[in-house]
Amino acid sequence: MNEKLLAIENLTVSFDGFKAINNLTFSMAEGELRVVIGPNGAGKTTFMDVITGKTKPTEGQVFFKGRNLRPYTEHEIARMGIGRKFQTPRVYQKLTPRENLELSCVRQKHVFASLFGRTSTAEHRTVTGLLETIGLALKADIPAELLSHGEKQRLEIGMLVAQSPDLLLVDEPVAGLTDEETEKVGDLLLALAESHSIIVIEHDMEFVRQIARKVTVLHQGSVLCEGSIEEVQNDPRVIEVYLGQQPSISPHQMKILRIVTAMAWADGELSPEESNLLLTQLSCLFSDDREQQQQLREELRVYFLQEVPLETALAEIESEQERELIAKLSYDVIRASTRQGDPSPINQLEAIAFQELVKLLQLPPETLTRLEIEV
């Protein structure tokens, strides 16, 4: 308990009988960067509301540094060291970024300090440094309403940091941003993670992959599963809640599919030939029934769109037979594009990726030769 920065026990929040959070247990160590994902209505925002004191739990407790947060109001919790960034950027529109940061930075936050207190040199310096960090030094003195959406997002993150909290709660920081801005925000969060504990709520899986170390999946107000991004992405329950149906193939089959798909993606695109070949081969492999094969083709097509790093997925495939199967399938796939009378025998990039794969598979030489002949 003591080393945990944030611990939530059996938390339930209900609104008129509807349980937005249902018996949720969650904990987080100091210095961690945690990503919370979940489909719409999973209770992600309510989760943040409870931590920051905006909503009071119906049952259960939230402990921050070992203190029960129930009796405290929002501003008291904020003073304890929890900073929150909202989904849409909430900055003071009529104030300049510098003034925005200054207000958050000040230590003494009661009325008379605001009347008679002066901003100290140290605070001035913090603000100047922060403006530099969030890349707004040049726009420090124009009203914040004139900033772009991405700049406002960064300003709000800067305001959080100015509070010098121990825990940052960041709600969908990249919603509505361009790819370039998304990356900037990601870098900013990673830089902050070195000195702060952070919880990020996010929808954008690309972004999650950029920053995630440990992921918690919420579903219907409870924790569905927790783990690294790869573990979570391959968990059939997660796929089910995201795609709305239980995958009809086993997690194991899913892994095979992922690896082979990675081969097809090696050159950065999935050609229709490759995709067709994969669908036929895999659906035959996973099922004998003709009708089921047809259904599988539809379902599998969705999974092709998700990328996954090779090494981690491969490490979990143990049986020799399956390794062989993967090698064979992959070989078929990379040759698929060639069959259409392409002059170059095999796409260069895919060839390199295949060689890599074979190395990783560590198949005995005789199996390899047999495969070459067979194909």
Place this chain on the structure above:
Amino acid sequence: MTVKSIETVAEIPQRITARKRRKALILEVAIVVVVALILLFVMPPLLTAIGQGVRVNQLGRFLALAIVALGIDLIWGYTGLLSLGHGVFFALGGYAFAMFLQLQPVPGQTPGQIPEFFSLYGVSQLPLFWQPFYSLPFTLLAVVLVPAIVAAVLGYLVFRNRIRGVYFSILTQAALIVFFNFFNGQQKLINGTNGLKTDTATLFGLQVGSSPIIQGAFYALSVLLLVGGYALCRWLTSGRMGRMLVAIRDDETRVRFSGYNPTGYKVFVFAISAALAGVAGALYTVQSGIITPKAMDVAFSIEMVIWVAVGGRATLVGAILGALIVNFARTLLSEQYPEFWLFFQGALFLIVVTVLPSGILGWFRTDGMNWVRSLIGRPQLVQTYPSLESDPEVVYERETLGDRESDR
């Protein structure tokens, strides 16, 4: 070495802006002093000389009303809380001072006699809460503190429960009606609907209503207290407090999550604004000769808001100008066309809302300033980049394509 040089580079602009700010402040103080001196020493003789001596008294009253406008601007323009109940605080200040004047000994009467109107209702003993108003210092304190305390208590109850926006406005108006009915019904305590007359009272041996010395003194006092009120509001709205108020107006939730408790700030600013209204009420009462529950009329409190809207929200000078312009317009127009003033007032409010949403001063600071600059051949002021705002192609595109409906 390098670190040091970077720091000095970063601090130079700060020093320049500090120097600029000091210069601007000195200029502002100079302007305020000049305006105050004109109001004190030039306007009264000038108006009397052109045969408009009666206007001096009006100007004094409207300057007092400008103090309320400052208070409204503080709470509405800066903090975003629309109070429709400032009549209560205005009346409390007015009544406090009127009670003091009523208790002043009238020459030729036996000292210690209670005000005349009490005998109408068969009251022979002075009500207990009148007693302290024999004392001038207490009265002066009460003029400021009674409205402030009432506002603080009301504000605390309202803001602690996070009542905001329209609900706050409705509550202040409800409070206004409660106070109005109370004052209206209590003949035995404060002469009910007849109110308290001050013009027949005597102060320092002089009759308040007819002595030019007393009236002159209260005119001067109005000017000085308006300057004082302006300075107070200027101080409140310029520093960190002012930024805090704007922050509360812009996004109160963000303020909470930044670790501030907005309740304290709102109670504070509501109380200050009520105190200003109280002072204004006292000054207005002496110069107009009577205070009645009419000061808590719903329409009057809404008018106060209109003054600020016309002058320009969140500009202190705008609030003062708005109060003076609207009130003089009313006086002049209702002298010419007695029945039409209300139509004029409605039209004025509509024009401000539709054409000049940021008020006269707000318009002048943006569009008006640009218009003046274009007359003397200077480039327009830009907020973002000249390349964006004054590029003819960009401007053309914005003007012709920006707001147009889709082509048919």
